[in-house]
Amino acid sequence: MQKPCATARAGITLMEVLISIGILSIGLASVLALIPAGGNEARRALIADRKASLAANALADAIHYGILNTSKWSAVPTAPYAIAIDPIGAAAFPAGVSPIVLGGLNGAVAPGVFLGADDVAYQQPDDLDQPAVPVYSGGQRSSTGAFSWLATLLPAATTTPDMYRLSVVTFHLRPVPPAIPGPFTVTGGTGSVQLTSGLPLTSDDFRETFTRGSPILVWAPGFTPVWRTVVAPLPQTTGTVVTGAELMLDGDVPFAATMVYVYPGAVGIAEKLVTLEGVSPWSL
Numbered sequence: 469m470q471k472p473c474a475t476a477r478a479g480i481t482l483m484e485v486l487i488s489i490g491i492l493s494i495g496l497a498s499v500l501a502l503i504p505a506g507g508n509e510a511r512r513a514l515i516a517d518r519k520a521s522l523a524a525n526a527l528a529d530a531i532h533y534g535i536l537n538t539s540k541w542s543a544v545p546t547a548p549y550a551i552a553i554d555p556i557g558a559a560a561f562p563a564g565v566s567p568i569v570l571g572g573l574n575g576a577v578a579p580g581v582f583l584g585a586d587d588v589a590y591q592q593p594d595d596l597d598q599p600a601v602p603v604y605s606g607g608q609r610s611s612t613g614a615f616s617w618l619a620t621l622l623p624a625a626t627t628t629p630d631m632y633r634l635s636v637v638t639f640h641l642r643p644v645p646p647a648i649p650g651p652f653t654v655t656g657g658t659g660s661v662q663l664t665s666g667l668p669l670t671s672d673d674f675r676e677t678f679t680r681g682s683p684i685l686v687w688a689p690g691f692t693p694v695w696r697t698v699v700a701p702l703p704q705t706t707g708t709v710v711t712g713a714e715l716m717l718d719g720d721v722p723f724a725a726t727m728v729y730v731y732p733g734a735v736g737i738a739e740k741l742v743t744l745e746g747v748s749p750w751s752l
Contacts, residue, residue: 515735518615519638522584523738526617526636529581533570535621535634537745542569548629549744550692554618556582557644559731560651562687565620584615584638616642618731620685623692624741625722635695635739637683642733650677654686654715656725661686663713663728674703674710677730683737685729686721693729694721695737 534540535553545551545566552561553570555578561567573581589610590600603610616639624631653665669677678684678701687693696717704712715728 515640518584518587519640519736520738521586522615522617522638523636523736525584526619526638527634527738527740530570530619530634530636531742533573533581535570535619536742540571548623549632550620550622552618552620554582556616557618557639557642557731559618560729561620562651562685562693562727562729563689565622565693579613582616582618583611583613584617585611587612587614614641615639620695621742622694625692625694630743632742632744633739634742635737637695637731637734638736638738639731639733640735642731651727651729654725654728656686656688656721656723657714659720660714660716661721661725661728663715667713668706668709668711671703671705671708671710674701674713677732678713678715681736682734683731684715684734685731686717686725686727687729688723688726691723695739696721697737 530553535551538544538549541551543566550565551568552559552565553568553573555569555574589603589612591603592600618637618639620635620637621632622635624633650666652663654661654663678698680698680700682698683695684698685693686696696719698715699718700716702714702716703710
């Protein structure tokens with residue numbers, strides 16, 4: 469009986485090559501799709517790190533430059549005091565919140581205090597194979613000025629009349645002057661507000677105006693405004709236009725809110741309960 473002889477295989481077929489190329493292409497496409505997402509997450513992590521460090525430094529700076537000392541204020545409103553310090557942004561605040569200047573920190577002096585200096589500026593050489601080098605000005609490393617802050621000092625909702633809430637709002641790439649609609653009229657709810665005016669907005673404008681994690685100032689006439697963070701913006705859209713919206717907040721508002729003030733570029737907030745400084749022989 470004759471046995472069939474096994475034929476030695478000489479190589480791979482064209483079909484196998486094509487299948488392998490197809491699998492490799494799918495794998496490479498998946499890896500390439502992760503690069504933009506990874507870059508975006510790295511950017512968000514960098515912003516979160518720098519806004520946290522800037523907020524801690526700004527709280528200390530605000531106290532150091534005299535926000536707790538009424539003699540350092542350019543104007544002293546009627547007590548209980550409600551003041552705001554924003555020399556480089558010139559933002560709008562609710563009625564009853566008085567914009568002031570601290571000890572002459574305005575004009576050309578203000579950016580040195582209210583701009584974060586830890587975002588070091590780099591320059592890329594013409595030879596892209598070479599690493600970027602830091603930029604120096606006057607013998608010191610320059611920063612991009614992408615981060616900034618403002619501060620408010622508002623009466624705290626406590627039983628102690630001389631307690632105040634010092635709030636520092638941090639910004640990334642803050643537009644100056646702000647080119648957004650507002651303030652927005654709202655109706656208050658439990659942990660949320662419903663927008664009733666300032667609409668319609670395009671979907672893109674709404675996303676830029678009410679970003680998740682951004683601080684907003686919630687107010688009603690006769691009440692002390694409070695800072696809250698937007699946890700979830702819930703727009704109601706018709707095509708590409710937002711005709712209504714609800715903003716879920718990170719805490720309840722202790723009054724029936726009627727208006728919110730939005731600050732473009734705001735990325736975080738840090739707060740601290742403080743008391744005003746008294747006058748003593750050691751007061752500056």
